[in-house]
Amino acid sequence: MDEAIWLISDGRSGSTWFSRLLASARPCHIEHEPIHPLFTPTLTDEAQLPLPCDPVIENKLVPLFEAIRAGHHRTARFGESDRRADGGLIIRDVFALMVAPRMIELLPWLRPVVILRHPCEVAASKCALSDWVWFSQVEMLARDEVLLAAFPQLPRLIARARSPFQRYVLTWCVAHAFLLSHIAPSRLHVVRYPSPLEAARRNVAQIMGCEAPEAAFHQAYVERSPTDRPPDGRSLLTRLIHPRRAPGETEWQWANAMLHEFALEPWFPVSESTAGLSRAKALAG
Structure with missing residues (x-):
């Protein structure tokens, strides 16, 4: 196997969905989350x-x-159904x-594809899931x-990120800023989530080299x-304790800041429906 498509994203960003779109073009083995410490025994203590x-x-x-x-090595993230290897590796x-x-840098056979979803929407999706426990430990950043050298403002922002929502957004921004500034654009294919059907179809054809x-x-x-956990699949008690709701203006302000x-900002211009750039700058302090 010469190359592997490497889908990189934050959680709740459509990577499972897009991996299956890619596999619709030709049968591939999808290796789901090998770096997940709960599903790869060698990483349990990491x-x-x-x-x-x-x-x-x-x-x-x-x-x-x-x-x-x-x-x-094969992880059992979603069972045996994805173990198809004749068309390639995702x-x-x-x-x-x-x-x-x-x-x-160490594995040039990896073909990186990054999936971008607005951090406000990502954080809101995580907060809506009572069992989501990843990526809020911002102090470790x-x-x-390397991160401190790249982002000297980190200690100040960590001190200000108090709620789970704010911490999710901060981790998202640190991770994506680091990724996008350290990989040459010519090596990185960027996919937006959500994607309209025709845009998704074009991305699949470009990445896979064939139409699905x-x-x-x-x-x-x-x-x-x-x-994905739809509301009708959750218990009444869970829905009462963790209701799903759209992000409010304050949350959009924090994310845009x-x-x-x-x-x-070039990836996600501040829209007229949110606070606006001047208020976002003021909130960042």
């Missing part, structure tokens, strides 16, 4: 979100990915954002020398992800 300075990259992640490429992971630049059959593509496009702090 940090849930590996950082740029973490020796786990060379010591464990590179050998793990080589084993995946050789077919010697590796999908939401834990890889800050180790991806080094991994791609300031312990990484109409029926297979449409089925994958409308199918719910196994990681963080996009400004990390120079990510």
Whole structure:
């Protein structure tokens, strides 16, 4: 197997959905979240979100990915149904954002594809799930020398990120700013989530090098992800304790302020329906 498509994103960003769109073009093995410490025994004692300075990259992640490429390692994230290898390899992971630049340097056979969803929507989706426990430990970001050198404002922003929503947004911005500034644009294919059907179809054709059959593509496009939990699948008590709601103006302000702090505004221009750039800057302080 010469190359592998590596889908990189934060959680709740459509990576499971898009991996299946890619596999609708031709049958592929989808390796779901090999860096997940709950599903890969060799990573059980490692940090849930590996950082740029973490020796786990060379010591464990590179050998793990080589084993995946050789077919010697398969995670059981969604069971046996995705274990199709004749059409290629897709590796999908939401834990890889800050180790991806080094991994791609060490493993040139990885073809990175990053999926971008607005951090306000990502954080709101995480907050709506009572069992989501990943990526809110922002204090650990300031312990990484590479991140501190790249983002000297980190300690100030960490002190201000008090709620789970704010902490999710901050981690999102740090991870994506680091990724997008350390991988050459010519090597990185960017996909927006959500994507209109025709835009998704074009992205699949560009990445896979072939058009997906109409029926297979449409089925994958409308199918719910196994990681999505619709409201009607939750208990009444859970819905009362953790109601789903759209982000409010204050949450949009915080997210847009963080996009400004990390120079990510070109990816997500502040819309007229949110607070506006001047108020976002003021909120960032």
